Amino acid sequence: MLGQALYLPWWYYRSRICGERRPLQTVLFVTDYCNLRCKHCMADGHACGTMKPYDQIRRELLDAWHEGARFVDFEGGEPTLWRDGNRRLNDLYRLAKQLGFYSGTLTTNGQRDFSDTLADAVWVSVDGYGAYHDAVRGAGTFARLDANIRASGHPALSVAMAVNRLNRPSVRALAEYARENPAIRSAAFNLHTPFPGTEDLTLSWEERCAVLDELIALKREGYPIMNSVPGLRIMKRRGFPKDCWVANYILVDGKRLSQCPGRVFGVCDDCGFCMAGEMYAVLRLKPETLLAGLKLRLPTGRGI
Ligand code: SF4
Structure with missing residues (x-):
């Protein structure tokens, strides 16, 4: 925790004052196997051809660090479908x-039980409440993810x-779902990006x-929306300066x-990735956005 508390200001100083472009986060794609065919996903998102080997992931993590x-x-x-011999996703959290x-965080479609995950968050x-989600991801997918969310017991x-x-039309209903479901800490919203x-x-x-105005209003009404108001506001401005280098990407074919x-x-x-707006606001030290970011990073006792 101390290392993290010291590293973040150092990273900010090097980025903002010295102009270095060092990533803080890595998004690492471990497989393109998928158990869904969602309407918004590009075909190679579920090509089902690659399980990245453990040793390759180890090298990629080391380089990213x-x-x-x-x-x-x-x-x-x-x-959660990733495997290499006897190794499973939890081995990657241990490795990281x-x-x-x-x-280490997990981004999942929630169709499989993830109650044993060692991810910190x-x-x-969830692409809308009930039938709205199913219209994007397939019949029955909302019921399955709802059951897995309720069973997960994950604090973050x-x-x-x-x-x-x-x-x-389902934005408010999803915010309500997040508020009423004790297994959910918060809801983050993005807008479709035209890949x-x-x-x-x-x-x-x-x-x-x-939609962005509706989210700001919902947030003011007290719904647990993770996006910050400054981050949502800037998303309304086309062509605002982007600081997306804060997160680098390592694709399933190893491309960086x-x-x-x-x-x-x-x-x-x-x-439509609202993270672009959040990064913009964080680097300009908007207090509400910084607080939201810190909340995300607080230890929950669930990871390793
Ligand atoms: S602005 Fe940033 S997050 Fe959005 S599509 Fe471009 S690189 Fe990705």
């Missing part, structure tokens, strides 16, 4: 801690919704701004990107 990253998020495909990462993708479990043209082949799900700019693949696809101006 040397570059500066201290937080890792394991993603897929569906990362051994190598010096402060925390869990993100379950949040849901994440990407708002698109199919589930847009190739998924453009038709994108909200118009007016709809997007209306200094920021998310959206840049490669040229979708940054229409980006």
Whole structure:
């Protein structure tokens, strides 16, 4: 904890004052095997061809640590499907801690039991309440994730919704679901980003701004929305300066990107990842955003 408390100000000083571009987080894709075929996902997101070997992941983690990253998020495909011989995803959390990462998180579609996870924090993708979620991810998927969320017992479990043209009416209902469900700590919202082949799900700019205003209003009403108001506000401004280098990406084919693949696809101006807004606000020391970020990083006693 002390190391983390000292490292973060040092990282900020080096980034903001010295102008270094050192990642703080690594998003590491461990497999492209997936148990769903979601409408917003590009085909290679579930190609089901690669389980990254443990030794490769170890090298990638080590390199990321040397570059500066201290937080890792394991993603897929569906990362809970990852395996290499007898090794399972929990071995990767143990490995990350051994190598010096402060925390490891899991991003899952919630279709499999994850109650034994050693992740410090869990993100379950929930794209609207009930039938809205099922319209994006398939019949029965909401009921399954709801059962797994309730059974998980994880103290740092949040849901994440990407708002698109199919589930847009369900924003308030999802916020209510997060508030009423004792197994959920908070809800984070993103807007659909028009990756190739998924453009038709994108909200118009007016709809997007209306959703962001609705989220700000819900937050003020006391709903447990993780996005900060400064972070939501900046997402209404097209072309705001992006600081996406804070998180680097290591793809399932081993390719390394200094920021998310959206840049490669040229979708940054229409980006819906609210993390872009949160990063903007964090680096400008917006108190509410800093507080939200700190809450995310507080130890829960659940990880390793
Ligand atoms: S602006 Fe959005 S799409 Fe572009 S790199 Fe940042 S997070 Fe990715």
